[in-house]
Amino acid sequence: MTSSADTLVFGASGFIGRALVAELLRRGRQVAAAVRGPAEPLIAALARTGVDTGALTVVTTDITRPGLGLPPGVLPAVRDVFNCAARYAFGLDPAEARAVNVIGAVHVVEWTAALPAPRRLVHISGYRVSNTSGDDDYDRLGAYEASKQEGDTAVRRRAAELGVPLTVANPGAVIGPGQYIGLAPMVEDLWRGRLPAVPGTARTFLPVVALDHLTRFLALLPEDPDATGRDYWILDDRTPELPALLRSIAEHTGVRAPRRHLPVPLLRRLPRALTGADPETFSFLSTDRYPTGPADTFADSHGIAAPPVEEALRDWADHLVATRFGRTGVPAAPHGFHGIAGSRTWVVGDRAAPAHVLLHGLPLDAESWGPVSAHLGSRTLAADLPGLGRSSPTGAARERWLAELLEPVTSRPLLTAHSLACGPAVRYARRHPDRISGLVLVAPAFLQDAPRRFVRDLVAPVALRRMPAARLATRVGAPAGPALDSAAAALHRPGTARRTVAALRAARRDDGALRREMADVTVPVTLVAGASDPLAHTDAHHLTVAGAGHYPQLTHPEEVARILLHAAGERQP
Known part of the structure; x- marks a missing residue:
């Protein structure tokens, strides 16, 4: 069976591909x-x-084999080939890295040369790779970078020998939804307070480049005859230097940025157990700059512009936090950090015209x-x-924070709060009755007796900080799942x-006033x-959820949703 495809993308299941x-x-x-x-994961992702x-x-290939495992004549109409395939990991065995990044890359060149009328092969290299004189010292650089260096040289040589029209793309550190390697582990350490310097x-x-800008750039390369034989460093030269980059992300997410520095030679001497990083990653830490002029000219001539780099970094940081750095799926609702009453507040959903506002306990x-x-x-x-x-802390009262959270809201939502x-x-509803349609209080602490056993058990911050999700689920009497994770x-x-813990201890002080x-x-x-x-x-009359404890929204979500819909005058969907 033959295909009418005019473009072939190797490494199509990868982040860039x-x-x-x-x-x-x-x-x-x-x-x-x-x-x-299998093809299913790619199709589902698309x-x-x-x-x-x-x-x-979708075709199954293996670039480590001559001929790539593709039957002859199966893709007769292909004229543009993109090689996004690479073995990107640190600590690789050199033979494993070379099989894809060198031998496989050359096989792609040879396969392209056999096409009836190839227009372009776009080879994805790297901003550090093509900026050197071909140094591929595996002992010094590590298997990943050395194999990419060797592969870059081999691809250029073989393309010249076979007359393959080649364009080499050298992207910076690519950021965007789904990117959890490269710079992401450093951002995670920053977020979790594990980056002392x-x-x-x-x-x-x-230097970084936004994924959407990179793919727009790559897609246009075969269509421009002047791009044949050219190299393009596709990265944002306005990327802040690393300390400022980390400060920007820290300010956006409401965490502290480190002020000290650890020179790379010192990092290389420290044990991996202390640095938490593979020594290979340190080769990417340099003060080098890159020749971005041709890429900037190409982008301008084709009317594509990279998003502001600070904005791209903030959006990516939101994605990383939302997915817990790749451990969960992407929320369907809008999400991200917003400045509210002095707090960098994590907000999920519609901040303009929600039907329901939901506050957690x-x-x-x-x-x-x-x-x-x-x-x-x-x-x-x-x-x-x-x-x-x-969310980061604030010195403002929670009722002031709530007022600022709801300030942009143009609807009259039902306000629901837990514990x-x-x-x-209650205080917001009393002062701003014209802004909401009603108030639902789920397990209001100020109307209950002293805190339950789980509250008494959670008075030690150290124990709470170390508590795994499964144990937390047991303590609160709710099923394990994404919410407790x-x-x-x-x-x-x-x-x-x-x-x-401080909030738990202070929870009873205003009971009388709130009543x-x-x-x-x-x-x-x-x-x-x-x-x-x-x-x-x-x-007062109240609704009782049968079989539920302090967390009916977790144990009986459908019943709680039914109550909220009735209170809002909505129908069950």
Whole structure:
């Protein structure tokens, strides 16, 4: 069976290759995606982007074999070839690295040379690779970088011998959704408080390029005859030097940035157990700059512009935190950090016109409302309270924070709060009745007796910070899952467990005042409690969730969603 594909992408299941396939399909190209394993993961990933895959053919290849494992004549119409295939990892065996990055890359050149009318081979190299004189010292550089250096030289030589029209792309550190290697581990260490010093010097330059800009650039290369035989360093020369880059991400996410530096020669001498990094990664830490002029000219001539680098870094940081650095899927709702009342607050959902605003209790975060949101079928807004979950602390009162959170909202949402968050929700409802349609209080702590056993057990910050998600689930009496995984991960960060315990200890101080203030709320109020966690300090009518405890939104999300929809006057979806 032959294909009408005019473009072949090797390494199509990889980070760059997958995005490039999507970009080419959007441009109306007939694309053959070469993968080594099953096709289903690539097709599913493309479907999530919304791209039409009607013009896609998936072929199984192995570039380490001569002929690539492709039957002769199966892709007769191909004229553009992109080699995005590479073995990208540190600590590789040299033979394993060479098999793909050198031998495989040469096989792609030879296969392209046998095409009836090849227009272009675009080879993805690297910003550090093509900036050298071909040094491929495996002992000094490590298997990954040395094999890429050797492969770069071998590809150029073989393409010249066979007359293959070649363009070499040298991208910087690629950032964007799905990128969890390269710079990402350093960002994770920063986020988790495990980066005591910046590696390198004050002038260390680690240039980045946004994935969407890179793929637009790559897709255009074969269409420009002047790009034949050229090299392009595709990176943003405006990338802040590494200390400033880390400060920018730290400011955006509300964490502390390290002020000290560790020179690379010292890092190389330290044990890996201390640095937490493979020594190979240190070769990327340099003060070198790169010849970006031709790439900038090409981009300008084709009307493509890279997004502002600081914006791209912030968006990527939001993605990393949302997915817990690749450990979970990408949330469907908008998500990210916002400056609210002095806190870098983690916000999920529609901040403009939500139908429901959902506030979490302790020791949880906004993810605790995920199971309920899935049943609501309408726009929701949730946020981590300041100093809790992924949000940084603030000196402002929680009711002021809530007022600023809801300041951009143009709808009149139903405000729902759980446990500790019921306090600021009551005070907001009392002062701003015109901004919300009603108030739902789930397990309001100020209407209950003394904290349950799980609260008494969580008075030691050290124990709480070390608590795994499974144990946390047992303590709160809720099923294990993404909500408690997220809560446990947040508690493991410096300061969050301590602030959670402080909030638990202070939770009862305003009980009397809150009971009096609730009596002055003029919007409709719905009280909800689990059957085994009753309300003790109210005579008001309240709804009881059978079989539930303090966390009905986790144990009985469908029932809680039904209550919220009824309170909001909505129908069950």
